[in-house]
Amino acid sequence: MTTIISNPESFEKVRSQIEKEGKNKIHILADFDRTLTYGQIAGKKTPSIISLLRDGNHLTKDYAEKANALFEKYHPIEIDPEISLEEKKEAMVEWWKVHNELLIKSGLSRKDLKSIVKSRGVKFREGVLEFLDYLNENSIPLVILSASGAGDAIPMFFEEVGKNYSNIFYVINEFNWNENGKAISQKDKVIHAMNKDETIMKEIPEVYNKIKNRKNVILLGDSLGDIEMIKGFEFDNLIKIGFLNSNIDKLEKIYKENFDVVLEDDCDFNFVNELIRKVD
Numbered sequence: 001m002t003t004i005i006s007n008p009e010s011f012e013k014v015r016s017q018i019e020k021e022g023k024n025k026i027h028i029l030a031d032f033d034r035t036l037t038y039g040q041i042a043g044k045k046t047p048s049i050i051s052l053l054r055d056g057n058h059l060t061k062d063y064a065e066k067a068n069a070l071f072e073k074y075h076p077i078e079i080d081p082e083i084s085l086e087e088k089k090e091a092m093v094e095w096w097k098v099h100n101e102l103l104i105k106s107g108l109s110r111k112d113l114k115s116i117v118k119s120r121g122v123k124f125r126e127g128v129l130e131f132l133d134y135l136n137e138n139s140i141p142l143v144i145l146s147a148s149g150a151g152d153a154i155p156m157f158f159e160e161v162g163k164n165y166s167n168i169f170y171v172i173n174e175f176n177w178n179e180n181g182k183a184i185s186q187k188d189k190v191i192h193a194m195n196k197d198e199t200i201m202k203e204i205p206e207v208y209n210k211i212k213n214r215k216n217v218i219l220l221g222d223s224l225g226d227i228e229m230i231k232g233f234e235f236d237n238l239i240k241i242g243f244l245n246s247n248i249d250k251l252e253k254i255y256k257e258n259f260d261v262v263l264e265d266d267c268d269f270n271f272v273n274e275l276i277r278k279v280d
Helices: 008-021 049-055 063-079 085-105 110-118 128-137 153-160 198-203 205-211 224-230 248-258 270-277
Strands: 003-005 026-030 142-145 168-171 175-177 183-186 216-221 237-244 261-264
Touching: 008 216, 008 237, 049 063, 049 110, 063 085, 085 175, 085 183, 110 153, 128 168, 128 270, 153 168, 168 205, 198 205, 216 224, 216 270, 224 237, 224 248, 237 248, 237 270, 248 261
Parallel strands: 026 142, 026 216, 142 168, 216 237, 237 261
Antiparallel strands: 003 261, 175 183
């Protein structure tokens, strides 16, 4: 496992300021999949929550074909440089709404989500549980921002390890459930690739009010897109930590250009824990 500090002098300056200003001025902003969790298990890429649902035969047989058709329709819009950001955002909201309706029609239940949590297809990185304990003990907010299509599963992963603490705030895609635990409708807010940032926090006062005066931020992500999570938040000091889980030779240079710290080879959480514990 390799730790790369992209600009040591700049990093030390920001780190020192965050340490000086203390625990009451900091919050953590993190992606979930392949950030708090390992990017690979037994040499295979960790599947997404949706993949676990699909491949575990939890949904109707026609789900995969229909979901793939939506991907073929909307993904080209997502990556087309000629299409405006506003148009992309509209398309992404439409995609997720249609996809969530498909999940409902395909029989999604809370029982299915609990089943994939217990399947151990997703595993927290070594050191993450200690990280969660420390943040809770010191009342440091952890905001988990995820565009996963079945975000209700994310708190369940924390419940499974007994770490679903009150200082953790989930900004995720959620469903309304009936008395039998079946998904019946999606909640209003849709988190997608184009709005996965802290601008959406202002629409969620119960989260925004907890972090608005904590303007020192440690951002944790595994993709270049995760850097955008801080967009819209007026921070004072920011440390961006990127987990580079694979394709290291190809991606190392661009990760170094965009993250302050790059943790390679599906790294553990030791560096993050050491950094946090130095904040007085």
